[in-house]
Amino acid sequence: MNEQSRNFWSGVRAEVPLLIGVFPFGLIYGALALNSGLPPVAAQLMSSIVFAGSSQFIAAQLFHDTAPGFVIVLTIAVVNLRHALYSASLAPYVASLSIRWKALLSYLLTDEAYAPSVIHYEKEGVTTYGHWFFLGAGFALWFTWQVSTAVGVFLGSAIPESWSLDFALPLTFIAMVVPVLKNRAAVAAALSAGVTALLAYSLPYKLGLILAALVGIVVGTLLEGQKEKAGME
Amino acid sequence: MNNIWLVMIAGGLITFGIRFSFIYLFGKFHIPETVRKALHYVPPAVLSAIVFPELMLHNGALDLSLENHRLLAGLVAVIVAWFSRNTLVTILVGMVALFVLQWLM
Numbered sequence: 001m002n003e004q005s006r007n008f009w010s011g012v013r014a015e016v017p018l019l020i021g022v023f024p025f026g027l028i029y030g031a032l033a034l035n036s037g038l039p040p041v042a043a044q045l046m047s048s049i050v051f052a053g054s055s056q057f058i059a060a061q062l063f064h065d066t067a068p069g070f071v072i073v074l075t076i077a078v079v080n081l082r083h084a085l086y087s088a089s090l091a092p093y094v095a096s097l098s099i100r101w102k103a104l105l106s107y108l109l110t111d112e113a114y115a116p117s118v119i120h121y122e123k124e125g126v127t128t129y130g131h132w133f134f135l136g137a138g139f140a141l142w143f144t145w146q147v148s149t150a151v152g153v154f155l156g157s158a159i160p161e162s163w164s165l166d167f168a169l170p171l172t173f174i175a176m177v178v179p180v181l182k183n184r185a186a187v188a189a190a191l192s193a194g195v196t197a198l199l200a201y202s203l204p205y206k207l208g209l210i211l212a213a214l215v216g217i218v219v220g221t222l223l224e225g226q227k228e229k230a231g232m233e
Numbered sequence: 234m235n236n237i238w239l240v241m242i243a244g245g246l247i248t249f250g251i252r253f254s255f256i257y258l259f260g261k262f263h264i265p266e267t268v269r270k271a272l273h274y275v276p277p278a279v280l281s282a283i284v285f286p287e288l289m290l291h292n293g294a295l296d297l298s299l300e301n302h303r304l305l306a307g308l309v310a311v312i313v314a315w316f317s318r319n320t321l322v323t324i325l326v327g328m329v330a331l332f333v334l335q336w337l338m
Contacts, residue, residue, distance in 0.1 A: 014320075016321075017320045017321050017324050020324065038237065039237075042237050042238070042241065045241065046241050049241050049242060049244075049245035050241060050244050050245045050248055051245070051248070052248050055244070055248070059240070059241075059244060063237060063240075069236060069239060069240045069243075072240045072244065073240055073243045073244050073247065076244035076247065076248060077244070077247045077248070077251070080247070080248045080251050080252075081251060082279065083248070083251045083252045084251050084252075084254055084255060085275050085279065086252070086275070086279075087251070087252050087253065087254050087255035087256050088254075088255035088268075088272060088275075089272045089275040089276075090256065091255045091256045091258075091259035092259065092269070092272075094256055094259075095259050095260050099257075102253070102256050102257060103253060105256070106249060106252040106253035106256050106257075107249055107252065109252040109256075111279075111283075115276070115280065118275070118276055119276065122273075122276075164328075164331055164332075164335070167303060167306070167327070167328065167331055168324055168327075168328060169287075170283065170284050170287035170288060170303075170307065171306075171307070171310050171323060171324045171327035171328065172320060172323075172324060173280045173283055173284050174284055174307060174310045174311055174314055174323060174327070175310070175314045175319070175320040175323035175324060176276070176280055176320065177276070177277055177280035177281055177284065178311060178314035178315050178318075178323075179314070179318050180276050180277050180280075181277060185274070186273075186274065186277050187277075189274040189277045189278045189281075190277040190278065190280075190281040191281070192278075193277070193278035193279070193281045193282045193285075194281040194282060194284065194285030195285070196282070197281070197282040197283070197285045197286050198285050198286055198289055198290065198295065201286050201290060201293065202293065208282075208286075209279075209282050209283065212278070212281075212282035213275065213278045213279045213282050214278075215278075216274060216277065216278025216279075216281065216282065217271050217274045217275060217278045218271075219274075220271070220273070220274030220277065220278065221267065221270055221271040221274060224270060225267075225270075
């Protein structure tokens, strides 16, 4: 196997645990979108045109409530604002790629593709074919999202809620965040972000998530700066 | 009044624009050292901001009781993740913990 496909498949493998949580999520989206009165073709194509889970749920809900078009578009934008953080975070690692690669990887840049990719880059640094890992993770998610949406659209709500399969998603994030907590600053970033997310949860449009992430980032950066000043690095 | 296709295309273009923004702009202007440092804290901050409410909120209200199965199963997963450093093992043990808790209580 050449280096490209080796990286691609290890990206796919890193994505697999996340897919366990994503599949039921896509299924529920497909079923809900149909119930909100979206035509089946629109419900399906939203998964590739917008390709952003939470914002698709909210868009379907707003369509159902006959909200004006610009409100739906604006809401999609706000809910997906957090992806700007991912874009900034991954930008240094993909800086040397062609504009086509950058555009393709940006299209695939969801929460679930970001997490394994940034962890891969932080561990391995920039390698010649590291972007194939990103592509593998992103494509595996994209493919699963399309298929699960289709199944949801056709079957309606198929998986019983008592299976709690959605819990696989936070579990995956736990598995990813724990190894990153290597020093005091990272732990403080995680805790302050978590507590802020709890306090700000009731803010509309997932703004609490954006606020919490910013608080965590500022706390981590400030603590790291302090440590350097004290010469303890 | 709603043209769902226009809404979807506009929403898709904006979402792509957000994801493309910094990747496109990188190198076109200088990124300060502080920002570069700050980017290392995006993963722990974002992931925790997603996980905390998932584990600790129940119907929008804080629930730190032993009745909160997701919190207990999540704590088990944190311990397993710490020692195993393995994503799949963490998920499996976490799911089993949740099933057992739901079955016991």
